Structures are given as C-alpha cells and as structure tokens.
Amino acid sequence: MKTDLFNYDLPPELIAQHPPERRELARMMVLHRDSGLIEHKTISDIIDYLYAPDVLVLNNTKVIPARVFGHKSASGGKVELLLLEEVTEPEGCSHELLEKSASLSQSALSSRSTHHTQTWKVLMKTSRRPKVGDELTLCSGKAKATMLYDGEQGEAVLKIDSDRPLMEILDEEGVPPLPPYISRKEQTAEQIDEDKKRYQTVYASEPGAAAAPTAGLHFTSGIFQTLENQGVSKAELTLHVGLGTFRPVSAEIITDHKMHYERYAVSEEAAKTISNAKQAGGRVVAVGSTSVRTLESLPSIEKDEGSTNIFIYPPYEFQNVDAILTNFHLPKSTLLMMMSAFAGRELMLKAYKTAVQEKYRFFSYGDCMLIL
Missing domain, CATH: 2.40.10.240 (QueA-like)
Known part of the structure; x- marks a missing residue:
C-alpha cells in the first residue's frame, strides 16, 4: 500500500499555533463508522456519547522539558x-x-x-x-x-x-518539546511557562515523554467528574511518547517504514478496570493513538510492561479498542494510517476534507475527533 494514499491538502493557517483559551473549548468532530454520519460538537459534549459501563483509557505519561x-x-x-x-x-x-x-x-x-x-x-x-x-x-x-x-x-x-x-x-x-509545525519566534519566559502548562494533560503523572499524548489535552477535571457521575470508569496506562509516534513516514510503500520502540506499562488496577468494563458490555474508549498502541500491543488485558513497535495500518482487526478520541494528524503519518485502519481510509479522508472545510484546528494544539 502506497504512503500517498494517506495524503490530504491542508491550508497552513489551520495548523494550530496555540491552544484554545480553555481546554474545554476545543471543537470535536464525531464520526460514526457504521453510518458515516459526521457531527460537529465540542469536547464538553463527549458526555453525551459515553455511558456506563464504558471505560475511558488514558495515557498518563508526562512530558519533560526535553x-x-x-x-x-x-x-x-x-x-x-x-x-x-x-x-x-x-x-x-x-x-x-x-x-x-x-x-x-x-x-x-x-x-x-x-x-x-x-x-x-x-x-x-x-x-x-x-x-x-x-x-x-x-x-x-x-x-x-x-x-x-x-x-x-x-x-x-x-x-x-x-x-x-x-x-x-x-x-x-529545558523547553517544552513542541513539534516543528508550531512556531515560537520569541521564546519568552512567559511563553515557555504557558507551553509547559498547556502541552501537558491535567492527569500526567509519569515523567518520560518527548511529546504530549495530545488527544488528552482537552480534558478537564469537570469533564472527568461528569463522566464518573454517569458511571463511565477511567483507566490509566503509560506509554512514553517518542520516535515511534512522531517520526514521519518517508518510505513510498508503508510497509517499508520502520517503527521505533516505545516503552509502556499497564498496572494490575488498570487491567482490571478495563476487563470489568468489557465483561459488563461496555466499550473501551482509547484517548489518543498512544493508548491505542498500548492496548493493541497487549496479548491479553492484564498487567504488563515492555516495549512496542506495533504499526497499525489498513487492513487491521482491532482486538481491544471500541472507540477512539484523537486529534487531527499530519498527512501521510502513521497516526492517520492507524485511524484509517479503524474507520476506513475513504471515510477518514472524507472526514478530514470536511474538517478542512469547517476550519477545524489541526495537530497538537488543535481540535479533536471522536470515532464511534
């Protein structure tokens, strides 16, 4: 399969250079895989799509000033x-x-x-x-x-x-390891402090990441509390984001791309929470591609730690993930290939074309997509 099949046109002005004023103001596209329906919401509306006994799986890695x-x-x-x-x-x-x-x-x-x-x-x-x-x-x-x-x-x-x-x-x-498409012409102390706060999830606890698990940047304690009140459980795992996640694909054929290993850890408590939700008929909702990579690297849902270089691209049969919250990814990236494996390449590219038309904000500091 050729890498160019995962390309799309993106106006540079849609690449988010700064986070929204507040985390909960991020827009959220909702993509329904079964019908192809596309809805336009905000991240606060995620409470309308999750319910007991679903489980939200979060990557609690913490970005260091790398x-x-x-x-x-x-x-x-x-x-x-x-x-x-x-x-x-x-x-x-x-x-x-x-x-x-x-x-x-x-x-x-x-x-x-x-x-x-x-x-x-x-x-x-x-x-x-x-x-x-x-x-x-x-x-x-x-x-x-x-x-x-x-x-x-x-x-x-x-x-x-x-x-x-x-x-x-x-x-x-150290300075926050912002990706190269975010321009910081003036690295003032105030700007560095702001990026240290906002290029970090509110639940980050395990230092070691060279990039943020950006789908998690939109969550607030208030959203988590509402979901908990609705019976949606939460499980935290750790994958320290590195080259395996953000190294661009330069090969013409995607199978020639070499994925780098990234370290992960799943605690006994997290594995039990996910297993209980699945047994009760709930959906496993992975927040971000790194949570997806970890979950799909597990031979079974139980305590585990190690390294993974899993490369998910179409066709792929997902074993542990039922829904994904993700940001909008770079053209021809392994992350876009992963989401295309989950939703279908044609539907995913249609959703991206719609996002461009609707002027969603793209990449790390941008908006998000809930794929159901």
Missing part, C-alpha cells in the same frame, strides 16, 4: 537536543568508549560533592556533527555530555553528567 541547548566544548558550536529516552544499555556503543566514559564520570566525582550520570538517546541538531567521544556543554554549563554513539536521521546517544539530578536542571533550562 528540548535543551548547549555547545560543543571544543569549538563552541551551537547544539540543540531533543531528549528521547533514557537508556541503560546503549546500542551501538563500543566497550572501550563506555569504559572511557565511566572513567570520565569517576574523575568528575573527585571534584564534585554529588554526581549524577544518565545515558540518553537524543535527536541532535547542529551545523557540524560532533564525533564519538566529543564533549558537549549543556544547559548553561549545568551539565556535560559525551557523545557515545552517532546514529541515523539525527539520532545519537549521549552520556550526561551533572551535579544535580538532570530533571531538576531541565525544569530550569
């Missing part, structure tokens, strides 16, 4: 990083380099009262690529990094050393 800046220690050349994932066994790194890096860390210990070391997979943007073994200075000098491995398409693995926990430094120096 975009950091620095320079090459030797030349002073600028470096921009997107921290993707902390790793314990860096793939592709030589034994000698790991030993050297460990030695550097030990020498740092002698001059520091406390010391913190982590190894991270990153995306790196710089005018001239540093070599393996080169050192970087990050976060206004609050952290140092050693290049352990240089991968493809901007990927790299760095060993990062600091006097304080890295997450503390990121809270001070």
Whole structure:
C-alpha cells in the first residue's frame, strides 16, 4: 500500500499555533463508522456519547522539558537536543568508549560533592556533527555530555553528567518539546511557562515523554467528574511518547517504514478496570493513538510492561479498542494510517476534507475527533 494514499491538502493557517483559551473549548468532530454520519460538537459534549459501563483509557505519561541547548566544548558550536529516552544499555556503543566514559564520570566525582550520570538517546541538531567521544556543554554549563554513539536521521546517544539530578536542571533550562509545525519566534519566559502548562494533560503523572499524548489535552477535571457521575470508569496506562509516534513516514510503500520502540506499562488496577468494563458490555474508549498502541500491543488485558513497535495500518482487526478520541494528524503519518485502519481510509479522508472545510484546528494544539 502506497504512503500517498494517506495524503490530504491542508491550508497552513489551520495548523494550530496555540491552544484554545480553555481546554474545554476545543471543537470535536464525531464520526460514526457504521453510518458515516459526521457531527460537529465540542469536547464538553463527549458526555453525551459515553455511558456506563464504558471505560475511558488514558495515557498518563508526562512530558519533560526535553528540548535543551548547549555547545560543543571544543569549538563552541551551537547544539540543540531533543531528549528521547533514557537508556541503560546503549546500542551501538563500543566497550572501550563506555569504559572511557565511566572513567570520565569517576574523575568528575573527585571534584564534585554529588554526581549524577544518565545515558540518553537524543535527536541532535547542529551545523557540524560532533564525533564519538566529543564533549558537549549543556544547559548553561549545568551539565556535560559525551557523545557515545552517532546514529541515523539525527539520532545519537549521549552520556550526561551533572551535579544535580538532570530533571531538576531541565525544569530550569529545558523547553517544552513542541513539534516543528508550531512556531515560537520569541521564546519568552512567559511563553515557555504557558507551553509547559498547556502541552501537558491535567492527569500526567509519569515523567518520560518527548511529546504530549495530545488527544488528552482537552480534558478537564469537570469533564472527568461528569463522566464518573454517569458511571463511565477511567483507566490509566503509560506509554512514553517518542520516535515511534512522531517520526514521519518517508518510505513510498508503508510497509517499508520502520517503527521505533516505545516503552509502556499497564498496572494490575488498570487491567482490571478495563476487563470489568468489557465483561459488563461496555466499550473501551482509547484517548489518543498512544493508548491505542498500548492496548493493541497487549496479548491479553492484564498487567504488563515492555516495549512496542506495533504499526497499525489498513487492513487491521482491532482486538481491544471500541472507540477512539484523537486529534487531527499530519498527512501521510502513521497516526492517520492507524485511524484509517479503524474507520476506513475513504471515510477518514472524507472526514478530514470536511474538517478542512469547517476550519477545524489541526495537530497538537488543535481540535479533536471522536470515532464511534
């Protein structure tokens, strides 16, 4: 199947650059798969479409301020990083380099009262690529990094050393990892603080994501309370959003696209809540593509954790998901392919054409679609 089959025309002005004034003001298209009916609502109207014993499945991953800046220690050349994932066994790194890096860390210990070391997979943007073994200075000098491995398409693995926990430094120096289609010409402190609040779900609790599970951005505690009063249960799982979700498809044939692994965890409590709802005849309503990926990666609905690189595209028979709340996705993306597998490619492209005509706001800070 060709990637171009999932293309559509999108006027640039429909790409949302900022979130709505309030989360509950987001528009919501309702797409009925059985009839093809399309309705135009707001996210607050979701209470009219869910009822007991349905279960809402949420991804509680928390976005970290993963975009950091620095320079090459030797030349002073600028470096921009997107921290993707902390790793314990860096793939592709030589034994000698790991030993050297460990030695550097030990020498740092002698001059520091406390010391913190982590190894991270990153995306790196710089005018001239540093070599393996080169050192970087990050976060206004609050952290140092050693290049352990240089991968493809901007990927790299760095060993990062600091006097304080890295997450503390990121809270001070890091910037929300907004996608490139959101332009921030002036990164004022006020704008950064606003993005830190709004590029995060109200229920985020597990730090580790390099991008937000954006379908969840629209929910408020008030909407959750109303749904609970109606007997709709809620289950939280975790999938830390990384390259597997937002890496664009460059292959002409979709099966040639390589999905990256992303870590997930499903607790015993969440599995029990989902199983109980299914046994009672309720629908499993996945909030966002990451919840879908996790649910469809489970061999059975029970406690589980691991990594998934599942790639869902037509035709695909869904095992655990009955309805999806999702944002509007990029043309030719794996996310649009997933939704096309759920609703049918022709119906999905029709819905997107309607969304353009009705001037819905697209992508991360945009509006959403409830697929029933």
